[in-house]
Amino acid sequence: MTVSNRRQILAGLSAALSFSAAPAALLAQQPETQPAPAPTPPQPRFGFEDVVRRAREIAAAPYEPGPNLPEPLSRLDFDAWRDIRFRPERALLAQNGSGFRMQMFHPGFLFTRPVTVNIVRDGVPTPVPYSSNLFDYGRIKFEKPLPVNLGFAGFRLHYPLNDPRIFDELISFIGASYFRVLGREQRYGLSARGLAIGAGVPGAEEFPVFREFWVEAPMAGAERVTVYALLDSASVSGAYQFHVYPDVDSVVDISVALFPRKTIEKLGLAPLTSMFFTGENDRRFHDDFRTELHDSDGLMVHSRTGEWIWRPLRNPRQQAVSSFVESNVRGFGLMQRDRVFEHYQDLDLSYEFRPSYWIEPQGDWGEGVVELIELPTGDETNDNIVALWAPKAPLEPGREFRFGYKLTALLDSSDLHPGGRVINTYQAKPKALGSGEPVTDGARRFIVDFAGGDLAYHLKQPEKVEIVPSIAYGRINRAFIVPNPKTEGFRAFIDIVVEPGQLAEMRAFLKSGDKTLTETWSYPWRPEA
Incomplete structure (x- = not known):
């Protein structure tokens, strides 16, 4: 509707209001056979x-x-x-x-x-x-x-x-x-x-x-x-x-x-x-x-x-x-x-x-x-x-x-999906963790905390939970998880070796049997040349 059209409609409404307030004698003079005015078509609305x-x-x-x-x-x-x-x-x-x-x-x-x-x-x-x-x-x-x-x-x-x-x-x-x-x-x-x-x-x-x-x-x-x-x-x-x-x-x-x-x-x-x-x-x-x-x-x-x-x-x-x-x-x-x-x-x-x-x-x-x-x-x-x-x-x-x-x-995205979520990602130089196994030169350890979803339930039988890691353009030396009662979830450790200057792409998630328990953690890493 244009402004001019809107003004015309408003003017018409004013005239109609004036007409309705006219004396009854004046209204009586109108021919009974006068056709009713055609309804004004609706004006387009901006959209x-x-x-x-x-x-x-x-x-x-x-x-x-x-x-x-x-x-x-x-x-x-x-x-x-x-x-x-x-x-x-x-x-x-x-x-x-x-x-x-x-x-x-x-x-x-x-x-x-x-x-x-x-x-x-x-x-x-x-x-x-x-x-x-x-x-x-x-x-x-x-x-x-x-x-x-x-x-x-x-x-x-x-x-x-x-x-x-x-x-x-x-x-x-x-x-x-x-x-x-x-x-x-x-x-x-x-x-x-x-x-x-x-x-x-x-x-x-x-x-x-x-x-x-x-x-x-x-x-x-x-x-x-x-x-x-x-x-x-x-x-x-x-x-x-x-x-x-x-x-x-x-x-x-x-x-x-x-x-x-x-x-x-x-x-x-x-x-x-x-x-x-x-x-x-x-x-x-x-x-x-x-x-x-x-x-x-x-x-x-x-x-x-x-x-x-x-x-x-x-x-x-x-x-x-x-x-x-x-x-x-x-x-x-x-x-x-x-x-x-x-x-x-x-x-x-x-x-x-x-x-x-x-x-x-x-x-x-x-x-x-x-x-x-x-x-x-x-x-x-x-x-x-x-x-x-x-x-x-x-x-x-x-x-x-x-x-x-x-x-x-x-603020809270926890209900977007029902599974466990990554809440922390850390990285450090690998340690043997008491196993006596030597640490590979140039290896890097990534520590990932998974929590939420059904993980608190699976803490009662943690041996049934396993990590599924993968890497492109590098190799995984070892990967394991431990229960993390502080977060009511699990902490995953992933040790990788990548050639200097090469970009590796890592992925990992937790499962129990055939059931996926968490989202997939994804992370790139490139060791300095």
Whole structure:
């Protein structure tokens, strides 16, 4: 529905109301045989297919980068930009008694491409106009007024997640196609992205951007908010629909339609970005009283065959890419399993409350791989972990590509699968452990703690439990398990020998008879040359 059409309808309603208030004598003069007016046809309501049509149209035209910011904004550093804050009392979406609130991010610093944000009320989208009185600029002063058509860097939605009296941040969209969502008692850590192109290919990565958003104004009592987004880049345009459900584990249902401008060989669907600096399995950096620093500590994959895989994250010396070949993967995610404050000892950053993001594809995603990209980082300020689904077939221009998935933000992932889980991974130089057996030169020992599932039950007869290890590009010297009453599970020891410079891939799980008791631990290791 256009604005002019809506005004015509409102004018018609006003006339009708005036007519109904006319004197009875006037009404009596109307001919009894006058035909009743034809009902006004319902006007179209803005929705996902309108964004799809926009994406299809712009894909047929050359890509145009967004306008440049005024110089005073482009010169802001992070601290100055952060000093510009939205005034909470001017939050949007409060009409109709909605339980949601919207606040805008001011452009500047790294956020140099302003975006348009619309609110959809009664099916009609209306842009949110930029106004300086929406913001508190703190110590920042500008010599000239900023343009009235400036736009925004992004926005965030608030909802009473943790306290019915307080509007907590629920989801934010800012920077390229990045977004982050929270559930109850969670603190921001990792990020999701709309799309990844060329991730892990040096010098070839392209960052599509969300250039326009539409937020449906929720009604009173609504437990869901809907956001539409228009994505654009040199290689592709796309339409996105986000149904956001705030909860203990908040859920985002996502539908996507992509329109390539050119062939895309390396596409990443449902990409996640996180940080792993140091942990119990990777102590390359340990000159800190905080023994672990990470937003996520592992990649979890649920395969089409039903196998669950756990891959601890690392901070490698050079970029590393691991692929888990799949077709129609059931789920994958970057997880934060370690929830023990004493392992982090950070009073401000609360790493133990960083959420895990679990991705569940909707429909047939076909052949492809779950890909994990690990980049080296020298501190905890850089995101150096990427996980995504990479389709086997390239995306070709002239063809529409649709897919959907569900993203869940959670603290406790123990109920995602019923089996035992990996809770610790360590490595050390092997010891004989009293057997008198000599230790092989160059051998490395990996110690893996399995807990949960049915393992506490099997502790009553531990001799029936065995480890099933395997290795590619190396050899296993020995592997054994011992009961671990501290975790109500088992501790596995795997001694391997690998040629210097060779990358080995290890796997191990526990079983009793023919029954698999745990997920599969997966870990790469390369001894220094």
